[in-house]
Amino acid sequence: MANAIESNWEPKILAFLCNWCSYAGADLAGTSRIQYPPNIRVIRVPCSGRINPLFILKALQSGIDGVLVSGCHPGDCHYLSGNYIGRRKSATLKRFLEYLGFEEGRVQFSWVSAAEGGKFSQVVDEVTQDIKKLGPAKRFVKREDYRGPGAKGSSENPKNLNP
């Protein structure tokens, strides 16, 4: 991690923003000329309930350092209940990933309404700070030549070797 800081490493953060609130919130932050870190890459989704855990994992696998999922505040969903369903999915996914040993804070969630340009910049700021503290993602990132400690042929687990 020390190396990362010295080499001016900047985290890559993928943000899934819901079309109706958070994306508009980001838009407002832009038109209001509010400054926020340029580390996020935005993907616009119809609703925070649209987020499939596969998206989040695929992002982390591809070398993204952090994922932010943002949607409408409870009760404000354009589709009435999408963000509530999304909230349940996020809660189980977040707990599960942390249980398996993902760093706390790699995947984050927020509610940002279309009127909260200020909050959007603040959220992005916080998330970027958190990810910077965690350093570049190492776990789960796909490396073609890496077979993992338990894999067949690995010296750490010889009992699974075929003769």
Added chain:
Amino acid sequence: MEERRKAIQDRIREEAKELLSKKAVDLIIGFGEWTLPLRTTPIFVRNPEGADHLIWNSFCENNLATYLHKFSHFKVGVVAKGCDARSIVALSLEKRFKPDQLYLIGVPCQRMVDRRRVKKAVKGEILHAHEQGDQIIAEGEDFRTELKRDDFLYPSCRVCTHRTPTQANVLVGDPVEESPLAEAHPEVKEFEKKSQEDRWRYFEKESNRCIRCYACREACPMCYCTECFVDSSNPKWIEKGFSASDLEFYHIIRAYHQAGRCSGCGACERACPMEIPLTYFTQKLNQDVKELFNFETGIDPEAPPPLSTYQTEDRQEFIK
């Protein structure tokens, strides 16, 4: 013990015979004798005479709900343990069956014996094994070992809290005493205490032993998608091959897809040829779903699956 087992077996046969001769069902799915020691095989009985092949012992480990997907146009009777019955309730909630299509012959389960642990406990190859009272007698070419049955139970069976089927049409045997909930998922609690580094290391090590045979998926009654995410070519979620990350990806999502649906039967773990402790994923999810949404799979046939519903007051302290 022995009498109880025998009585259950007789009742299963009686029920099966009656159902088949009345033509109340097209077939009965149950357990039958198999050639390998310490094992039984699922059998599909279509006429009353065949009912005598149905057996009941401590090796009836498969989750028979898995086979129901193949018989969606039939009226089916199932010999169901507690876990099978809970899986069936969960599947019914997902509208996999028409009402009255199934007839559950519920068996209060005495917990099943872990064949791998028995095999490890004896020297040499077991050629024949049977139960006697609360002992398992394993015989090989030049040995005969008596083992205490209760020391060789499956981990998932040891922590099982609903051994008596709740939604059975008929119960063949007296309900068994259920263990209190406080004891559920002790392994998960232990694992949670480890450091993040250790947890990741363990997960990485275990999931990387996977050979991608997908036996866990095939054995699971809840894995019935016509196209699994691992087989999808567009979008291609995971590549072919044994990249560490892809194996981890598979195990995370396979387990996550069970959230709020897993009955904790442990069929995945028993099917795994590499002996990956797969229930350490699913039990965590079961525990979380219970904690967060107060839901237990297969108990209430009316309660919708937790991830397809919501409450406005759900916890959200993790959301900024």
